[in-house]
Amino acid sequence: MDSPRKRMLRLLSLLQTGRQWTASALAEASDSTPRTLRRDIEFLRELGYPVSSTRGPGGFYQLLAGRSLPPLILEDDEALATVLGLRLSAVGEAGNGDTAAAAARAEEKIRRLLPPKLRRRTEQVLAAVEVSGTNADTPSPSLLQILGEAVTSHRALYFSYAPKSADLAGAESDSPRRHVEPARLLRLQQRWYLFAWDRDRRDWRTFRLDRITSEPLNSTSFHPRPLPAEDLVAYLREHFRGIPELTVTLLLHASAEEAARRLYRVDGSLKPIDENSCRYTAHVDSYAWLSLVLVLSDVEFTILEPPAFREEVTALAHRLLRGAGNNQRYAEERS
Template sequence: MLETSARLLQLLSLLQLRREWTGAALAERMSVTERTVRRDIGKLRTLGYPIHASPGIAGGYQLGSGAQLPPLLLDDDEALAVALGLSAVSASPVSGLGEASVRALTKLEQVLPGRLRPKFAGLRTAVTRMAAPSAPVNPEVLTALSLAITERRVVVFRYARHDGESSRRVVEPVRLVDTGRRWYLVAWDTARQDWRTFRVDRCQSVPSPRERFSARPLPARDLAAYVQKSITRSPYSHDVVVRIHAPAEEVAQLVPPNIAEVENDAGDTLMRFGADSLDWPLMHVAALGFEFEILAPPELRERALATAERLTRAAAEQTAGAE
């Protein structure tokens, strides 16, 4: 009996993981016969799970919208509370919990009873969140990307570049990265034949799944660091490096990870980031309130001297006027 229950839970987990499974694929993953799979599918149906079966060679099993939630042990109000909470976290990322909440929401919405779906949709529409510094993201886009990553499927979507131009993108998605303020997608762009980092809030349509793809060598072992470098340094004209005479822990609290890379340097802090203008780095670093040294580029030191002279003259003129 215990073995059967464990097998049913494994089968349910597999059905939630992928949009559709063939009987042969399920049998292979579970190391059982297709006859056992059919029998276990029947048992899950008696527990209230609507599992659809399509005949033929290309047919398979698909988990439909649930009629009840027996194994989750949630009543209607609890199910709504969990779904709304996960939806809120997905739209306004909480560092470290964002991607997990998307996966959980994908699974929960698949088995949410039909009688609760209008209530959930109504509550999500009625609740308005105050503006926050994070970029708003459509949870449907996140769930679609998360599912495509899990199933290793090519996706197609409309994407707005930083200059506002819209284009159709066909990509192989491999990872969602949450910076705490924005979501980014790491994917292989099939048209450009190269790795790209996409801001998920700039997706103008819900990604549509296409054929499966084979895994490629990743652009970096640490994809979070890869995304940070691509959004803070790679797109810009100047690569800025400064040494700040303050502990890295203090600097990191003032500098978001999507602005600059921050690392400890023998008690000081090395901060690296990109900029198209040399004026903005001076303003940003000076506003931190710490002593600092400019390590690169050399033009930034020249700009700092010129700015310092200009500020000194302005202060001197103000003092002279006051006398």
């Protein structure tokens, strides 16, 4: 039989799964006798763990939610997965500072409490994993909470929504008002989306959370409609694949962190080269849109591929020179 300390930790780990345990099953799983189990349960209650129990043939033990968070016991693989997940959240999302900071603090607290052997294993995994930030904004926790509550309580919402052409201006006054019945929150292609029934357009629509320009307001309740597909993620991926996608590769003369802050309006991936440059692969449905973003983002760049995008930027530069009246320079570049 294990030592009392190991037995107690194992018992607590079993109870924290949230399932209902019969006395015999819990005693066997924690490697203890029924009498020892009852004593251990009482000890946990004295420590503040709300362990409920029912007597009789259908009796069971279960750890309930309490008023405060008691110490959490994790198995080795659970602790490793938790730390890695928090690292991905803290480093991989380059958008919402509050969320990233909270994830980093939680990761540090867990790593500090790990036993030396498990801490070394965790450090080895983290050292071997390279996580690059996305160039998409992470939604604020308050927005996620509002939308999540609307989905589960079946409350319609009003909010202002900026069309793609208004992304750069970010002006709420120019954003049309939408009235929707929220169905699901999804994360696809490094973006967060609300999938909802648009009451004005009488059809299903996806709304990028970073384009919601006002705090959503509750409207009336609604009866949930049947979703257009059982697997919404697969359904939307197929929908997105139907949109023509152009790929552009750039050498950006800025750090990956700086580029991620400035180019959040475009889907793509960043690969650091050194502290002053990075490789950027952008996925867009319009060369003109990417050209405009690059100009307004004020990031020095070199086009690596494709030639078609280089021609698009060259034509735009010539048009701007003509508009500025610099015909002599334009003629020189044409020769």
